[in-house]
Amino acid sequence: MPVRRRQLRAASFLFPPMKKVFIQTYGCQMNLADSEEMFSHLAARGYQRTDELEQADAVLINTCTVRDHAEHKAVSFLGRLAAWKRERPSRRIIFAGCAAERLGSALQKKYPFLDILSGAKSIDHFADTLDESGLFGPQADSGEVLPAGLTGYVTIMRGCNFACTYCIVPRVRGPVVCLPQAGILEEVKRKVTAGAKEIMLLGQTVNAYQDGAVSFAQLLNEVSAIPGVERVGFTSPHPIYFTSDFLAAIAPNPKIARHIHLPVQSGSTRVLQEMKRGYTRELLVEKLKALQAAGFVISTDLIVGFPTETEEDFQQTLSLVDEVGFSTAYCYKYSPRQGTPAAQMPQLAQNVLEQRLDILLNRVKRLAEVAYQAQVGTVQTVLFETPDKGRSSQGFWVRAARPYPVGSVVNLPIEKAAGTLLIARE
Ligand code: SF4
Incomplete structure (x- = not known):
């Protein structure tokens, strides 16, 4: 017995109890992938995941600022953690992502119990941020492969070179940085080893990817050729990069998913120009029809109530829905984001936005059923x-x-x- 107790003590010295982290992610699939990446650095420092906030030793909040509502939800969650932290002051709180980038150090002043603020532009340096804080212990290189779901999300680019007048993303994420192809292929192999069958490539304008001579189409084909990869998808693309060369390069590859989520935002050329989306309705329809002719099913995002949107512009969006035949459409009221050009334009009344949203929702509600x-x-x-x-x-x-x-x-x-x-x- 005494020997066994000694062995037990030695074992607990070698393997201290794992700490637990609760992760709350707001926003898009890129944020989900970023949360996974940040978690991998916490896992390397002895943290495992928990769905129970009360059990957690740390909380990671990965935030979104695309709409006011998303940012507000993340900040209120942070505010509610004050009591959680008071219960056990050794608990740690990390506030990361797009809202962290936009709100910056003002947030730390307002919530002094916040331990780490890590903006969207700093995600690639998250491990250094943890180490510099001295709050999360050293990295133990266990070589362990974290289990993945059937879908492995792989970020291939960060940032955006567009300047859509309603969008805060270029400000909080910066210009496009494409990750090297070799690193992406290695990451895909890691996801497959961890159990992924489908790979979803992520980027703000994902189909603008270019690494030297390697185009997005080439990257898709190379990812799909990795043993164990059964399907490759991507999000979010921008319409202007869907060229005939791109389609010709991927069309023969059955592993490329035949569903694309392609945000088009409006059916009015005038509004699209005011949004600085970089295409007209005519060009958009041409590209959508070419994708559909190649067997792709398209879902989309639409915004109603962009400043200066007239009734005629709104009717154009409704007619685009009828003309294209999307498989589904996510519809949003325009939400002004401080610091964007559109937020300075004369705004439409809220009741107009609500009315138009109702009409649009009514128009799109049977799209999925029809597509099925x-x-x-x-x-x-x-x-x-x-x-x-x-x-x-x-x-x-x-x-x-x-x-x-x-x-x-x-x-x-x-x-x-x-x-x-x-x-x-x-
Ligand atoms: S393409 Fe436009 S909407 Fe999309 S992230 Fe860039 S600026 Fe924002």
């Missing part, structure tokens, strides 16, 4: 996420008639559609 119905009689390539359900390459949920191994990819004939679910015959 249109797949009856087709064959869908399904990646199984549970034994009886998976997502098709075109982004549709499919239920199989019998179980398949999770992670397998199967071509299934579609017998019928039930709302937003396709029912396969096999």
Whole structure:
């Protein structure tokens, strides 16, 4: 017995109890990927994840500032952590991402219990930030591969070179920096080793990717050729980079997902110009039709109530919805962001924004159902996420008639559609 106790003491000295981190992420898929990256640095310092705030020794809040509402939610969550920290002052709080970049040190003055403020431009240096703070212990290189879900998110570029007049992103994320292709391919291999079957490449204007002579199309094809990768998707693209050369380069590759989420924002050329989106309605429709002709299903984001949007402009957005046939559309009221040109323009009344949003939501509400119905009689390539359900390459949920191994990819004939679910015959 005495020997066993000594062994136990030695073991607990070698492996101190793991600390726990609670992660709250707001915003887009890029933020989810950034949270994973930040977590990997915390994991290397002995932290494991918990979904129980009360159990946590640290909280990481990764924030979004695209809309006022998202930023407000993150800051209120931070405010509520004051009591959590008072309970145990050794607990740590990290506030990271886009809102951290925009609000800066003013936030630390207002919330002095905040331990680390790490803006969106500093994510690549997050490990240094942890080490410089001296609050998270040294890095232990365990060589452990963190388990991943079926989808592995890989950031391939940061920042944006556009200057859309409503958008705060270029200010908080800076200009485009494309990550080297070699590092991206290594990261994809790590995700596959950890269990990923689908790779989602991320960037603010992801299809603008260029690393020397390596184009975005080449990168997609190389990622898809890595053993174990069954499907490759990407988000968020910008319409102007969908050229005929790009389509010709990826069209023969069945591993490239046939669903693209492509934010178009408005159907009015005048508003698009005021937004500085870089395309007209005519050019947009031409590109969307070319993508659809190549078998891609398109979903989108639309904004109503941009300053100066007239009733005629709004009607143009409604008619774009009818003309294109998106598989779904996420609709937003314009939200002024301090420091952007659009926030200085004369604003429309809130009731106009609300009315237009209602009308647009009504117009788009059956898009998904119609898109699902249109797949009856087709064959869908399904990646199984549970034994009886998976997502098709075109982004549709499919239920199989019998179980398949999770992670397998199967071509299934579609017998019928039930709302937003396709029912396969096999
Ligand atoms: S393309 Fe426009 S909307 Fe998208 S991140 Fe860049 S500035 Fe913002």
